[in-house]
Amino acid sequence: DDDVPWVLGTHLTERCGPLARAPDGNRVLLIEAHGFARRLPYHHHKLTLVFAAMRRFRDRLSDAGYNVIYLKAETFGDALETFFAEHPDATLVTMRSPSYGSERRFRDLVADAGGDLRVCENELFVSTRGAFDEWADGAETFTHEQFYRWMRRESGVLMDGKEPVGGEWNFDDQNREFPPEEWKAPPAPSPEPDVVVEETAAWVESTFDTWGSTEGVRWPVTRDGARDHLEHFLEYRLPAFGPYQDAMRTDDWAMAHSLLSAVINIGLLHPLEVIEAVETAYHDRDAVSLPSAEGCIRQLLGWREFVRHVYRQTMPELASANQLEATASLPDFYWTGETGMNCLAETIGDVYDRGYAHHIQRLMVLANFATLWGVEPRELNEWFHATYVDAYHWVTTPNVVEMGQYAYGVFATKPYVSSANYVDRMSDYCADCRYDSDKTTGEGACPFNALYWDFLARNEAKLRDNHRMGLMYSHVDTKREAGDLEAIREHVVDLRANVDDV
Template structure:
């Protein structure tokens, strides 16, 4: 029997590795021809796989490592040398991937046993039991819609993470969102990010990626490559986050600052999604730092104490949101992959590919993705997804862009976040669209002060594109959105506009889409 490890299942303590010392890894290259994946993403994945191979061999595992065009070609070669072998495979997180890989193995005379995916804190059974406890079924909670806050509290209770002995959340509150919406002062500068000098393996992989996929989108240089490719580097990144950036992570986690791509964010999502870190260990290290600093009583003002709002914010991202979207994705596929309840069909604005736009917020966010394969969660939701949403972009074209551009992106995570959350193409994740005018960007960033577009103007020359597009979005989708949860106030403003104002809004929105299409936004 042999353990088949995929490129996002690299944790050395994964359950299947505890029962067998024979391992198969297939580095498949052909998939990356399907879309122009960011060169740093491909370098990260292939380098992490090769480093995991070497680490397993050093630990005594017998690793068969095959470079092939496809999994099928790799399996052909494997079963030619090992006819009739039985493989154990952790069930991949992406929809139907496990069944497809099992078929590939069986078509070559082998056997494939799918076991639980070890890269998450919770299981499908955990989710089903929770849904049933709320009066739903495995097909959905309350008619196929899911709300994260209830799930998050349930997981906190079940795992006892950041909980007091009496069953209450540490500090007495379940979340501290109201303390996590600050913008840094003008004289603030972010702490340094961890730096990883690419070793020989990473440089070899990078050379291969640039040669093979030279026309792909995104910065192909290794200078400033910020992503761990080994277990040791991932642990270092976690320790550096806790020591250096965690104290200010909470208050500034929603902020956007011109010229700053990382701020105080953990930057751990690529390592967690590849399996270099397990989500539980990341959370436990952060919670332990809070308790060790003297914060076990919930106090966040003591000298040297790690603030509770920072710790809870990180915990919510990992055991709340990450686990939540994984299960919603499972339950909502394949329908989610085709959902488009607002019938949005516009192509992605040219600025998403070039970064060339006078909109400072959009230029900053796109440049972060192009340069690093990364933008933090508010840039993703409230700039990149929000603008595409009010612009009228096809949600699946936007999802494709996120998938190919972000180093931490896999289908299971981008689809619920982009199609459901960011594009409101289905309401399984949210009761309302995350659409906003320029007001949000102005409140949470310093972008608007130096932008040639005016965030206070809706129509006319120089008006921020967000504003006319926002009102046009509400008007175009009134039949679907009016009466949707928490949209009443917005539609009271819609009702207050006269025909003359609506005519000006439509003209401005049409002009912006023309600018977006021809790359002159």
């Protein structure tokens, strides 16, 4: 066949897309473009994961009888020239990458190499572009909750006829708990030794300028490994997923999270198979409650699909959006971890060690602080993009720029910002911190507090009329009337002047 599936490093499956439809023994192209890995100081584990998974996938396809053409080159352009020089008859067929502009870039590169390319729908999502656009019906802002309910109805997941199973769409009122002291976190899966991972990790370390630990790569690189991770989650952690999904504990980096984003985002697991497995677990396993199953399914069937479409609809503007006009640079301690703020030091340490921190650490510690500090969204986005194993532009950008920093206003209805109060309530970080979470100004006051009030005062013209911010601004008024705002502002000036000692 002249059609040759071109499998990107984030599409590692033969269960859907052009590869699923290729005849036995067909040619298949995979390209390792090393220049891509030099663009940012990516986490060592992320590069290891992607390259090792590609190599493992190559071997699996060869064993299954495909004629695999596996090219290593500095750029995609170089590899495509090599490919078409040897296979002038071929038409490459690939699933559309969700990253903005990649389709045009690939088309140009293939044309420059004198070849043909056909791009088809990306089947690694649950919903299609056409279906979302029809649902959105030209709207300029989107509401996740409505999208999610529509997805539930359309897919029939956790539905009882026309009604949601259990009579409610959302059980978050039962889900925002902090575990009691005696609660023992369920185990996280331990990495299986894998010779390809070891070899790739050593090669990545000696070839690229990476960030993060070069030890202890723990993410599965094969479909079997990814399936084992899923089973481990269903058995051990899904039962506790719901109640504690917002909680943060120093000694429990994984809490009860699924740890599946890294493998879903490169195609080793399809989101729908994870959703179905969670739904089945709810029906078949007594330990899995509806709030846990629904909470997890909402992330995958709702949020993951939603941000993909919102990204598509708002790029390229989203990447440079900055409605709060934030211009500060990212403090160096995001890279070094050297700060006395325990919540940040612990979270950055988690990211350094594994390329992972869970959702609330990302949102309410890392993005919250950066938003209060006034970091330019593009710079924070780049930091997340470099440092996380599951980071790809299509998923990082809406989460960081919009959800984390409220830079666009396309689906976030207010900034997710908070003072130390939230971190204190939902974590055990404050107990071991040199700062006092109850103090706003003066020696030892937690920086989150003064920064929070200063953020609200600084952005008053843009945020005060937002009805969801009414309560917060009534507190700002109280502080203003009491004459506290000036001391808060001075405290923040001081923090900024001494950022390396914070």
